[in-house]
Amino acid sequence: MQTQTVKMVVTGPFSSGKTQFVQSISEIDVVATERTISTEEERVKDQTTVAMDFGRITIDDDLILYLFGTPGQRRFDFMWEILAQGMLGFVVLVDSARPETFREAQSILETFRAYAPTPYVVAANKQDLDDAWAVDDLRVALRLDDEIKMLPCVATSQEDVKNVLLELLYSILEEMELD
Amino acid sequence: MxxxxxxxxxxxxxxxxxxxxxxxxxxxxxxxxxxxxxxxxxxxxxxxxxxxxxxxxxxxxxxxxxxxxxxxxxxxxxxxxxxxxxxxxxxxxxxxxxxxxxxxxxxxxxxxxxxxxxxxxxxxxxxxxxxxxxxxxxxxxxxxxxxxxxxxxxxxDSQLEEEIPSLDIALKFTNRPNVKLSELQLNKDEWRVLNYIKPDNTIRMIANKLNMSDKQVRRVIGSLREAGLVELAHARRRPEKLTEQDKEKKRSNVVRIINRLQSIGAES
Structure with missing residues (x-):
C-alpha cells in the first residue's frame, strides 16, 4: 500500500520558537534551512530559518505526518503560501515575552487564515520566562475570539508541543463533525 | 548642497x-x-x-x-x-x-x-x-x-502598510456584543468610516467615497482595529468539497494521528 502523508504547518513571527517546536516532537533531526542573521535589529538570535523547517512523525505503517515550520522573517513570506497548500491545520506560535511581535503574529495569523480555511490554534510560547504575558492577556492583545484555542507552551517541552498538536487535531475533528 | x-x-x-x-x-x-x-x-x-x-x-x-x-x-x-x-x-x-x-x-x-x-x-x-x-x-x-x-x-504609517497591505479588502465588525457604538468617543473620520463598513465595501471604496488618501484611511482603520472594533474581512478560500469516502479517510487519518501523538512520551 502506498504511504500517505499529511502535513501541519507551524508559523509565527521571527524568533517565536518554530524550529524548536518542530524539533521537540519530530522523530528525525529537523531539516532546518538556517542562515546567520545579517541585520542588527533582528539579532535576538544567531540564526534564522530562510526556507522552512521540516520534521516528521511516523503514525503507522502507511501514514506519515510532516511538520513544516515557516520562515519567520517577512522577506521570506513567499514560502508561506506554498507551505500552506494542502495542510491539515496550522499552529501560530507567539513569543509570550516579546510584545513587540504580537502585531506581527496577528498579521501572520490573518494571512494564513486567508490562505486556507483550515482549523488553527495559537500557542503562547516561552511561558517559562519571567516576563511572559499570561495567556488570557495575550488573547486580548491578539484580539482572538473566544472559540479560538490559545494554549500555553514551552517549545522545548515535548509534552507541551504534543498538547498543542493534539488540541489542533481535536479542532480538526470538531470541524469535520460540524460539516 | x-x-x-x-x-x-x-x-x-x-x-x-x-x-x-x-x-x-x-x-x-x-x-x-x-x-x-x-x-x-x-x-x-x-x-x-x-x-x-x-x-x-x-x-x-x-x-x-x-x-x-x-x-x-x-x-x-x-x-x-x-x-x-x-x-x-x-x-x-x-x-x-x-x-x-x-x-x-x-x-x-x-x-x-x-x-x-x-x-x-x-x-x-x-x-x-x-x-x-x-x-x-x-x-x-x-x-x-x-x-x-x-x-x-x-x-x-509604514507599520500600517504592513498590517493592511491591500486596500482591496472589506472590513467587518468584531464580535463584541457588549460594546455600544453610540457610547464610543470616536472622531469624525472614524465615524464616517464606520458608517460604510459593509461586506461589499472594500477599504479602497470607502476611501474614495469619503475622499480620503490611502494613508488617511489606513490611519483611521488602524485606530479602529487598535480599539478592537473592526477587523479585516479576508476573503476566505472555500473548503474543498470532500466526498463521503474522502471525509471518512481524513477522519480516520486524524484519529490515527491523535492516537499516535498520545502515545509519544508514554512509550519511553
Missing part, C-alpha cells in the same frame, strides 16, 4: 538643516509644483509650495480668516506694497489680530513641512544666499520636535 529626494529623504534633509543651523532656502522641484522652504539658523521661517504661494492673503484665505474674494483684492494690494504692510493694515482696521496672523502662518508652515515630508522624489538644492523677500512676514519654527513627530508618524 544638491540632490534628489529619492536618495536623501525630506526628513533627513530637514534634520540636516536643523542640526547644522543653516540659513538659506531649500528649493525643490516636485511634480505638483516647486517648493521653497526658507530657514534662518536652522529654523523654518517661510514656505511656499505649489499653489500655496506663502503670501499672507492666501494663507489667511486658506485658514478661513478671509474669503477667496477678499484674498484676491488683498493680493493685488500686497503686490503693490508688502505682506508686512498688509498685515499691519488688517490689524489696524481691526479685521484680525497679530496673534491670528502668527498662528495662521505657523499652521501654514507646519502643513507645508508635513506635506514635504511625504515627497518621495524631486530634485533639491540648498541656496545659502536666498532669503524670503523683505516684505514677507517670517515666523521662526523650531523643527526638532516637528521632525520627531513626522518620523513617528512615518514609522506608524
Amino acid at each position: 544638491k540632490g534628489n529626494l529619492r536618495d536623501f529623504s525630506p526628513t533627513q534633509l530637514l534634520s540636516l538643516v536643523s542640526l547644522t543651523k543653516k540659513t538659506g532656502s531649500l528649493l525643490v522641484n516636485y511634480k505638483e509644483g516647486d517648493a521653497t522652504l526658507s530657514f534662518r539658523d536652522g529654523k523654518l521661517v517661510y514656505s511656499a509650495m505649489g499653489k500655496a504661494d506663502g503670501s499672507l492673503a492666501s494663507i489667511l484665505a486658506r485658514a478661513g480668516r478671509i474669503s477667496e474674494k477678499q484674498a484676491g483684492s488683498l493680493s493685488q494690494y500686497a503686490a503693490k506694497t508688502s505682506d508686512k504692510q498688509l498685515g499691519l493694515l488688517l490689524i489696524q482696521k481691526g479685521y484680525i489680530t497679530q496673534e491670528d496672523i502668527v498662528k495662521s502662518i505657523k499652521r501654514h508652515s507646519l502643513a507645508s513641512v508635513n506635506s514635504f515630508a511625504n515627497w518621495k522624489e524631486g530634485a533639491f538644492a540648498f541656496d545659502p544666499e536666498k532669503q524670503p523677500d523683505e516684505g514677507r512676514i517670517t515666523v521662526p519654527i523650531d523643527l526638532e520636535n516637528v521632525i520627531i513627530q513626522i518620523s513617528r508618524l512615518q514609522k506608524k
Whole structure:
C-alpha cells in the first residue's frame, strides 16, 4: 500500500520558537534551512530559518505526518503560501515575552487564515520566562475570539508541543463533525 | 548642497538643516509644483509650495480668516506694497489680530513641512544666499520636535502598510456584543468610516467615497482595529468539497494521528 502523508504547518513571527517546536516532537533531526542573521535589529538570535523547517512523525505503517515550520522573517513570506497548500491545520506560535511581535503574529495569523480555511490554534510560547504575558492577556492583545484555542507552551517541552498538536487535531475533528 | 529626494529623504534633509543651523532656502522641484522652504539658523521661517504661494492673503484665505474674494483684492494690494504692510493694515482696521496672523502662518508652515515630508522624489538644492523677500512676514519654527513627530508618524504609517497591505479588502465588525457604538468617543473620520463598513465595501471604496488618501484611511482603520472594533474581512478560500469516502479517510487519518501523538512520551 502506498504511504500517505499529511502535513501541519507551524508559523509565527521571527524568533517565536518554530524550529524548536518542530524539533521537540519530530522523530528525525529537523531539516532546518538556517542562515546567520545579517541585520542588527533582528539579532535576538544567531540564526534564522530562510526556507522552512521540516520534521516528521511516523503514525503507522502507511501514514506519515510532516511538520513544516515557516520562515519567520517577512522577506521570506513567499514560502508561506506554498507551505500552506494542502495542510491539515496550522499552529501560530507567539513569543509570550516579546510584545513587540504580537502585531506581527496577528498579521501572520490573518494571512494564513486567508490562505486556507483550515482549523488553527495559537500557542503562547516561552511561558517559562519571567516576563511572559499570561495567556488570557495575550488573547486580548491578539484580539482572538473566544472559540479560538490559545494554549500555553514551552517549545522545548515535548509534552507541551504534543498538547498543542493534539488540541489542533481535536479542532480538526470538531470541524469535520460540524460539516 | 544638491540632490534628489529619492536618495536623501525630506526628513533627513530637514534634520540636516536643523542640526547644522543653516540659513538659506531649500528649493525643490516636485511634480505638483516647486517648493521653497526658507530657514534662518536652522529654523523654518517661510514656505511656499505649489499653489500655496506663502503670501499672507492666501494663507489667511486658506485658514478661513478671509474669503477667496477678499484674498484676491488683498493680493493685488500686497503686490503693490508688502505682506508686512498688509498685515499691519488688517490689524489696524481691526479685521484680525497679530496673534491670528502668527498662528495662521505657523499652521501654514507646519502643513507645508508635513506635506514635504511625504515627497518621495524631486530634485533639491540648498541656496545659502536666498532669503524670503523683505516684505514677507517670517515666523521662526523650531523643527526638532516637528521632525520627531513626522518620523513617528512615518514609522506608524509604514507599520500600517504592513498590517493592511491591500486596500482591496472589506472590513467587518468584531464580535463584541457588549460594546455600544453610540457610547464610543470616536472622531469624525472614524465615524464616517464606520458608517460604510459593509461586506461589499472594500477599504479602497470607502476611501474614495469619503475622499480620503490611502494613508488617511489606513490611519483611521488602524485606530479602529487598535480599539478592537473592526477587523479585516479576508476573503476566505472555500473548503474543498470532500466526498463521503474522502471525509471518512481524513477522519480516520486524524484519529490515527491523535492516537499516535498520545502515545509519544508514554512509550519511553
